[in-house]
Amino acid sequence: MTAKVKVVEVGPRDGFQNVKEYIPAETKLEIIDGLVNAGLQKIEITSFVSPKAIPQMQDAAQIAETSVARYPDIELFALVPNLFGAKAAVAAGLKEITPVISLSASHNMANIRRTHEQSIEDLAKIRQELPDVKINLDIATAFGCPFEEEMPVDQLIEFIGKLRELGINAFTLCDTIGIAYPTLVEEVFQRVRKEFPQDEFNAHIHDTRNMGILNSYVAMLNGADSVQTSLGGLGGCPFAPGASGNTSTEDLVYMLNKSGFDTGIDFDKLLATAKLAKEKIDGNFSGHHIHISKTPCI
Numbered sequence: 001m002t003a004k005v006k007v008v009e010v011g012p013r014d015g016f017q018n019v020k021e022y023i024p025a026e027t028k029l030e031i032i033d034g035l036v037n038a039g040l041q042k043i044e045i046t047s048f049v050s051p052k053a054i055p056q057m058q059d060a061a062q063i064a065e066t067s068v069a070r071y072p073d074i075e076l077f078a079l080v081p082n083l084f085g086a087k088a089a090v091a092a093g094l095k096e097i098t099p100v101i102s103l104s105a106s107h108n109m110a111n112i113r114r115t116h117e118q119s120i121e122d123l124a125k126i127r128q129e130l131p132d133v134k135i136n137l138d139i140a141t142a143f144g145c146p147f148e149e150e151m152p153v154d155q156l157i158e159f160i161g162k163l164r165e166l167g168i169n170a171f172t173l174c175d176t177i178g179i180a181y182p183t184l185v186e187e188v189f190q191r192v193r194k195e196f197p198q199d200e201f202n203a204h205i206h207d208t209r210n211m212g213i214l215n216s217y218v219a220m221l222n223g224a225d226s227v228q229t230s231l232g233g234l235g236g237c238p239f240a241p242g243a244s245g246n247t248s249t250e251d252l253v254y255m256l257n258k259s260g261f262d263t264g265i266d267f268d269k270l271l272a273t274a275k276l277a278k279e280k281i282d283g284n285f286s287g288h289h290i291h292i293s294k295t296p297c298i
Contacts, residue, residue: 003260003261003262004261004262004263004264005220005226005227005256005261005262005263006041006042006225006226006227006263007040007226007227007228007229007249007252007253007256007263007265008040008042008043008044008202008226008227008228008229009035009040009042009043009044009228009229009230009231009249010043010044010204010228010229010230010235010246011031011035011229011230011231011232011234011235011246011249011277012028012031012032012035012043012044012045012046012063013044013045013046013047013057013078013079014044014079014228014230014235014246015230015231015232015234015235015246015283016028016056016057016234016235016281016283017047017054017056017057017235018234018235018283018284019056019234019281019282019283020056021282022055022056022058023056023280023281025059025062025063025066027280027281028046028059028063029063029066029067030276030280031231031273031276031277031280032045032063032067033070034269034270034272034273034276035231035270035273036070036071036074037269037273038265038266038269038270038272038273039263039264039265039266039269039270040074040265040270041074041075041264042074042075042076042077042226043067043074043075043076043077044077044078044079044098044228045063045064045067045076045077045078046059046060046063046064046078046079047060047078047079047080047081047085048060048061048078048079048080048081048085048086048088048089048092049079049080049081049085050081060078060088060089060092061088061091061092064076064078064089064092064093064094065092065093068092068093068094069093075096076094076096077094077095077096077097077098077134077136078094078097078098079097079098079099079100079138080097080098080099080126081099081100081112082099082122082126083122083125083126083129086099086126086129086130086133087129087130090130090133094133095133095134096133096134096135096136097126097130097133097134097135097136098135098136098137098138098172099119099122099123099126099135099137099138100112100137100138100140101116101119101120101123101137101138101139101140101163102139102140102141102145102176103139103140103141103142103145103151103155103156103159104140104141104145104147104148104151106145106147106148107140107141107145107146107147107148107176108140110147111140120162120163120166123135123137123163123166123168124166127166127167127168134170135168135170136170136171136172136200136202137163137168137170137171137172138171138172138174138204139156139159139160139171139172139173139174140174140176141174141176141177142156142173142174142175142176142188143173143174143175143176143179143180143184143185143188144175144176144177144179144180145176145177146177149179150179150184153187153188153191156173156188156191156192157191157192157195160192160195160196161195164196164199169196169198169199169200170199170200170202171192171199171200171201171202172201172202172203172204172228173188173189173192173201173202173203173204174204175203175204175205175206175215176206177206177208178205178206178207178208178209178211178212179208179209180205180211180215181211181215182211182214182215182218185203185205185215185218185219185222186218186221186222189201189203189218189219189222189223189224190222190223192223193222193223200225201223201224201225202224202225202226202227202228203215203216203219203220203224203226203227203228204227204228204246205219205227205228205246205247206245206246206247207233207245207246207247207248207286212229212233212246212247212248212252213247213248213251213252213255216229216247216252217255217256227247227252228246229246229247229248229249229252229253230245230246230247230248230249231248231249231250231270231273231274231277232248232249232250232274232277232278232283232285232286233245233246233247233248233249233251233285233286234246234277234281234283234284234285234286245284245285245286248274248286249270249274250267250270250271250274253265253267253270254267
């Protein structure tokens with residue numbers, strides 16, 4: 001039987017947030033349309049952050065409301081930095097939100113200006129005030145930190161244990177600066193699966209050292225419920241020195257489809273959407289835009 005794998009697109013949030021020039025809402029929605037048409041079943045569509053912090057996300061409510069109305073059967077979610085953003089996301093019709101806490105205390109302070117204690121306190125408020133919304137927590141720097149280097153797996157397990165006490169049972173383990181390697185990814189996902197077998201664990205791997213596809217593949221083989229990628233490899237972490245872009249959606253899907261996995265994604269339609277994004281957005285794309293040449297080459 002063909003193994004099914006779940007590829008989650010995060011480009012409309014994690015990719016677009018790094019583009020300095022404002023992308024019109026119509027363009028964002030056109031790209032989301034293309035992603036859905038290609039077969040993506042789960043998409044991170046925006047971020048409910050302060051427009052002063054990230055002006056690109058000033059249209060978050062519009063993007064969310066329009067997308068929810070157009071695609072009621074697609075899993076749509078958004079990043080939220082705090083309770084205010086979480087309430088705004090829910091008001092816009094979203095049923096899943098993604099707060100962020102870094103495993104590294106130093107990166108947590110650089111990324112969202114909070115201590116671990118402050119972040120956990122705010123997360124508890126979100127859980128208490130929005131009991132019906134799904135919370136899928138991004139654990140940034142789960143594999144390594146620009147300030148603290150590789151993070152101990154035991155520290156990750158202990159941290160997840162604390163978060164579960166709040167009623168959080170879905171997590172995305174993020175290789176924020178792209179320093180993970182296959183045996184570390186294997187160890188991390190085997191450990192979380194052993195310690196918390198009933199919980200949801202997803203992988204978000206950056207491609208700093210050109211290991212994004214490999215590490216994403218290893219995560220899938222070791223129990224990741226999904227892998228997150230970005231159209232054209234656009235995006236990264238603006239608060240992580242040395243980090244480069246995300247793993248490219250079209251590159252990963254090409255590999256998976258050709259290897260016999262069932263992604264449910266039409267590669268040609270996905271590739272057309274990636275090319276559309278590259279034409280319309282002045283961003284740092286790293287995807288290879290794979291195609292088959294019809295002319296001889298040497």
